[in-house]
Amino acid sequence: MLNPRTAERPILLVDDDTRLLRLLALRLESEGYAVAVASSAPEALQRLGELRPQFVLADLRLPDIDGFELLSRIQGHSPGLPVAILTAHGDIPDAVRATQAGAVDFLTKPVDRERLLSCIRTHLGGGTAPGDDDWRSGVITRSPVMEALLDDAGRVARMDSAVLLTGASGSGKEVLARAIHRASRRAARPFVAINCTAVPAELLESELFGHRRGAFTGAHADQPGLFRAADGGTVFLDEIGDMPLPLQAKLLRVLQEREVRPVGETRTLPVDVRVLSATHADLEERVADGRFREDLFYRLNVVRLQLPALEQRREDIPLLVQHRLAQLAQAGAPRRLYSAEAMEALVAAPWPGNVRQLFNVVERNVALAPGRVIGAALVRASLGKRSIGLASFDEARAEFTRNYLRQMLELAGGNISRAARLAGRNRTDFYKLLSRYSVDPRPGRRQDGPPPAAG
Numbered sequence: 001m002l003n004p005r006t007a008e009r010p011i012l013l014v015d016d017d018t019r020l021l022r023l024l025a026l027r028l029e030s031e032g033y034a035v036a037v038a039s040s041a042p043e044a045l046q047r048l049g050e051l052r053p054q055f056v057l058a059d060l061r062l063p064d065i066d067g068f069e070l071l072s073r074i075q076g077h078s079p080g081l082p083v084a085i086l087t088a089h090g091d092i093p094d095a096v097r098a099t100q101a102g103a104v105d106f107l108t109k110p111v112d113r114e115r116l117l118s119c120i121r122t123h124l125g126g127g128t129a130p131g132d133d134d135w136r137s138g139v140i141t142r143s144p145v146m147e148a149l150l151d152d153a154g155r156v157a158r159m160d161s162a163v164l165l166t167g168a169s170g171s172g173k174e175v176l177a178r179a180i181h182r183a184s185r186r187a188a189r190p191f192v193a194i195n196c197t198a199v200p201a202e203l204l205e206s207e208l209f210g211h212r213r214g215a216f217t218g219a220h221a222d223q224p225g226l227f228r229a230a231d232g233g234t235v236f237l238d239e240i241g242d243m244p245l246p247l248q249a250k251l252l253r254v255l256q257e258r259e260v261r262p263v264g265e266t267r268t269l270p271v272d273v274r275v276l277s278a279t280h281a282d283l284e285e286r287v288a289d290g291r292f293r294e295d296l297f298y299r300l301n302v303v304r305l306q307l308p309a310l311e312q313r314r315e316d317i318p319l320l321v322q323h324r325l326a327q328l329a330q331a332g333a334p335r336r337l338y339s340a341e342a343m344e345a346l347v348a349a350p351w352p353g354n355v356r357q358l359f360n361v362v363e364r365n366v367a368l369a370p371g372r373v374i375g376a377a378l379v380r381a382s383l384g385k386r387s388i389g390l391a392s393f394d395e396a397r398a399e400f401t402r403n404y405l406r407q408m409l410e411l412a413g414g415n416i417s418r419a420a421r422l423a424g425r426n427r428t429d430f431y432k433l434l435s436r437y438s439v440d441p442r443p444g445r446r447q448d449g450p451p452p453a454a455g
């Protein structure tokens with residue numbers, strides 16, 4: 001019996017044979033699946049973001065781009081999205097290559113009905129039961145970027161691949177890592193998190209992999225280490241970019257061999273963990289300048305999920321604020337609420353410290369508010385200069401005009417008279433605009449200045 005929720009996001013069928021597309025779509029629809037079709041690879045790629053399919057079945061031989069290329073672009077766009085390949089009879093070596101490249105399955109034409117349904121059931125069935133959203137309840141959001149990210153996270157959670165979470169400090173990387181753990185088959189086993197910068201370098205190895213009694217001064221008893229403590233579960237390595245190079249080599253070995261050797265121990269011990277790691281640093285840059293091992297980078301960066309900064313999802317701010325107020329009240333703080341103006345100030349502020357900073361500001365406001373309603377003055381005081389976050393109307397208009405003038409110049413190949421004509425102004429007026437908005441008429445030159453005086 002199909003869970004009705006499986007019908008919410010479509011199965012995307014990609015084939016240039018429109019009759020086959022119709023036939024497959026009918027079969028799947030009669031089983032209760034929502035179906036979307038694309039008759040070319042560019043169409044499929046273009047609609048991927050909008051459709052957010054839960055499964056893709058694509059022909060390996062498409063006229064426009066090679067099926068392998070399509071597979072790799074789908075994987076780049078939607079990591080973890082299961083893609084099965086359709087091949088003609090006799091194309092088995094290609095089909096095998098496709099599964100090696102990450103396709104979850106292949107079906108040969110003519111497509112057998114039962115085989116098709118069993119393939120889809122298998123790859124939609126594992127891990128989280130559809131409709132069971134409990135795993136993501138710790139991630140407060142209503143923003144479409146975060147929803148798309150959670151979709152990806154839910155899908156990769158079912159696999160055992162390493163995931164690298166990137167994003168600014170305080171943006172919720174650990175919160176997402178916990179959600180992935182909860183959605184995975186390891187959910188009943190431990191989730192163990194460690195911040196690689198919070199532990200002194202000389203202790204990090206024994207913290208991660210354990211030590212034997214007497215291995216070093218102060219090692220009074222055997223310690224299993226975090227990897228073994230998390231056996232069967234998930235280890236979350238935060239700030240992985242700051243891990244010392246010698247330890248990076250040891251971590252790589254642990255991941256390859258699936259066994260650890262505690263400090264002072266001669267034997268290795270088997271360990272079964274999934275590794276999620278996070279960084280706010282640019283790991284590629286660290287690899288380039290030799291501060292991070294390239295082989296370890298590839299091992300950790302199998303799937304990458306990028307947390308958007310809070311400024312890219314301001315619609316989440318009121319929700320997060322309510323959540324924090326409720327948390328504080330539950331912990332015994334007085335019940336407070338924000339005035340509409342105060343909430344507007346919170347929504348408009350820049351948040352370089354992301355959700356962590358927002359939570360701190362709310363906590364400070366609750367502690368300092370003289371009455372039940374937190375007003376805008378208190379919010380502005382706690383934000384300091386940061387409250388001048390969003391551009392004012394005049395600033396936004398000036399920015400628009402600058403871009404518009406540059407565009408006209410570009411279209412006119414740098415010829416002022418032609419650009420003026422395109423903008424419906426005479427040459428003198430156009431010059432005045434360029435000077436007022438500090439736009440250099442020579443192509444390729446940008447000269448950003450403050451917003452001009454109104455008038």
Ligand SMILES: Nc1ncnc2c1ncn2[C@@H]1O[C@H](COP(=O)(O)OP(=O)(O)OP(=O)(O)O)[C@@H](O)[C@H]1O
Binds near residue numbers: 176279
């Ligand atoms: N979407 C969210 N819903 C609820 N709480 C959140 C969310 N995002 C972040 N938080 C809260 O914000 C704080 C910071 O989040 P978290 O530790 O996950 O960020 P981080 O990106 O791992 O930060 P860092 O890089 O500094 O370790 C935590 O208190 C966390 O509970």
